[in-house]
Amino acid sequence: MLAGLLLGCGNAPSEDQRAAEDAAIADRVREANETGPPIEEVVPETISYPDMETNDLLGQGCAYAPGTSMGVRVIARETDAYLKIDGEMVRFAADPGSRELPSNTRSLYNGRTHSLRLAVGEVAQEGEIEDTTFEGTMWLYDRWDRVVYTGTGTANCGV
Template sequence: MRRVVLVPLAVAALAACQAEVTPEEKAMFDEEAVAMVEQANDSEPPLLPVTPEPILTPDIEQHDMYGASCSYAPGTSLGARVIARQADAFMKVEGEIIRFAADPGARELPFATRSLYNGRVYSLRLEVEGEGAQSGDEVRDYEGTISLRDRWGRVVYTGTGLVQCGA
C-alpha cells in the first residue's frame, strides 16, 4: 500500500518542478527528436558476410531448378553455389534457398542468363569471361565471378571459379 501512495506523490512532485514549455521550445525538442530518428534510420547496420552453401540435388528437385542454366562454383569446387536461369537464379544461404528475379535490362550471358538478379534482401551479380570451352554435348565451361550485395549495395560475398552452362 505504501508504494501505491509514493508513486503518485513522486509524479506530482516532478510535475510541480517542471516549468511550462513554450511552443517554440516544444518545436525545437520535436525537431531534435526527428533528427535523431532520421539519423538512426539512415545509418547502415554492420556488414554481415555471407557464405553460400552448395545447392544439392534435393534442393534442385524441391525448387524445380531444371532447364537451361549456368551453375557457378567457387575455386575448384564442383558444388554449385548459384544456379542462374533465364528468368531467375538460386543461392543457398544458412540452409535456405534464396530465389532472385532476373533483371531484364541487365546484360545477357550464355544460355539467356543475366548479369544481374534481384531478391528481397540481396542482389546477385554474375560475370562470365571469354568464349568458354566445350565440355559436353550441350555444356560449355567458363571462368566466372559472382558477387552478392546487401540492400545497401555492399559486397557480402564474392567468388571466382568454374561456370558450367548448358541445357
C-alpha cells in the same frame, strides 16, 4: 535589468549562423540514416541435387561453383536464380534490363534482402553437346549495395 536583456539579445546567432547550424545538423541526420548496420558476410552453401529437384532447377541455365570446388553455389536461369543461405533456397528475380549472359541468363538478379551480380569470362572448356564452362564470378550485395560475398571459379552453362 534592461541592460541584461539587451546583452542577451546581442548573443543570439544571426540567421546565417542558424541556417548553417541547421544545415550541418540535417547533414549529420541524413548521414546517420543512410549508413547501414555493420556488414554481415554471407557464405552461400552448396546446392545439392535434391535441392535442384525440389525447386525444379534442372534444365537450361548456368551453375556457378567458386574456387576449385565442384559444389554449385548459384544456379542462374532466364527468369530467376537460386542461392542456398542458412539451409534455405533463396530465389532472385532476373533484371530484364541487365546484360544477357550465356544460356539466356542475366548479369543481375534481385531478391528481397540481397542482389546477385554474375559475370562470365573466357571459355575454359567447350562441351560436346551444348554445355560450355567459363570462368565465372559472383557477387552478393546486401540492401545497402555492399558486397557480402564474392567468389570466382567455374560457370557451367548449358542444358
